[in-house]
Amino acid sequence: MATPPPQHGAGPYHPYTPQQGGPYAPYTAAQQPAGPYGHPSLPQAAYGCRLCGGLPAAPATVRGHQGMLVLMRFLRQEGPFCRDCGLATYRRMSADTLWQGWWGPLSFFITPVTLLMNLGARAAFLRLAPPTGGFRPALEAGRPLLRRPLALAFLVVIALIALTPPTLVLIGLTAGEEKPPALITGQCVRNEGDWHDQKLLTTDCGSVNAEYRATRPADAPGGTCAPHDFLASLEYSADGKSLTCLTPLR
Structure with a gap:
C-alpha cells in the first residue's frame, strides 16, 4: 500500500522559511553623518x-x-x-x-x-x-x-x-608771559621796542648802550617828569600802578 505524500506543515521537519529579525540581518553599509554640501564628514583629525x-x-x-x-x-x-x-x-x-x-x-x-x-x-x-x-x-x-x-x-x-x-x-597756558622786573630810581635802561610796545632792558649806566635813566615816579607827591622825559609802562612799576620817568642820557 502506497504511503501518501506529506502534507504542508506536517511531520517533524518543517520546510525552511527565512527568519525575519534574526540575529544575522542582511548587511547594509554604515551611514556616516553628512558633512557640508552633502558629502560624508571627515574624521575629526x-x-x-x-x-x-x-x-x-x-x-x-x-x-x-x-x-x-x-x-x-x-x-x-x-x-x-x-x-x-x-x-x-x-x-x-x-x-x-x-x-x-x-x-x-x-x-x-x-x-x-x-x-x-x-x-x-x-x-x-x-x-x-x-x-x-x-x-x-x-x-x-x-x-x-x-x-x-x-x-x-x-x-x-x-x-x-x-x-x-x-x-x-x-x-603755553601755564607759563604765560614773564613779568618784567620793576624799575628802581637811578637805573639805566635801553628800549629795544617802540613806545607803544616797550621792551626796557636794564643796562650799566657807563655803557654806550644806556639810553635812559629811571627817575622819580610821575605820580610822586610834588614831583613831575621833565619836559623831555618819557614814561615807562605800568608793567615796569613795583605795584603796577605807578609811572616811572625815563630821562634821556644824550
Whole structure:
C-alpha cells in the first residue's frame, strides 16, 4: 500500500522559511553623518590646526595691513589654528601691521581697525588647551605683542605724536608771559621796542648802550617828569600802578 505524500506543515521537519529579525540581518553599509554640501564628514583629525595638525583648534582668521602711500595690501591667514600656532600668527601679523600699516591716508584709519579685529582671534586662541596629536611641532608663540622691539618703539612714537599738541598747549597756558622786573630810581635802561610796545632792558649806566635813566615816579607827591622825559609802562612799576620817568642820557 502506497504511503501518501506529506502534507504542508506536517511531520517533524518543517520546510525552511527565512527568519525575519534574526540575529544575522542582511548587511547594509554604515551611514556616516553628512558633512557640508552633502558629502560624508571627515574624521575629526582633519579639522586640526592647519600648520601643525594639533587639536584642539579654533576656526579664526588673523589679519594684517600694509600701507604704501598710495597703494595698500590687505593680508589674512585663515584657520583653524591651535593655541600656539594661532598666537604666533597673531603676534607676528599684528607686530608687522603696527609699523607697516600706517603709511597712507586711508591706511591710517584701516590699521587700528585691523588690530582691533585681531583681538577676537586672540581671545579664541587663549581659550584653547595646549595642542596635542599634531603631525609636526606647533609654532613658538614668541614674545607678547607689546614686548616686541619694533612694535613697542612704534607705539612710543605714536604716543609722543599724539601727546605733543596738548602738551604744548598746556605749557603755553601755564607759563604765560614773564613779568618784567620793576624799575628802581637811578637805573639805566635801553628800549629795544617802540613806545607803544616797550621792551626796557636794564643796562650799566657807563655803557654806550644806556639810553635812559629811571627817575622819580610821575605820580610822586610834588614831583613831575621833565619836559623831555618819557614814561615807562605800568608793567615796569613795583605795584603796577605807578609811572616811572625815563630821562634821556644824550
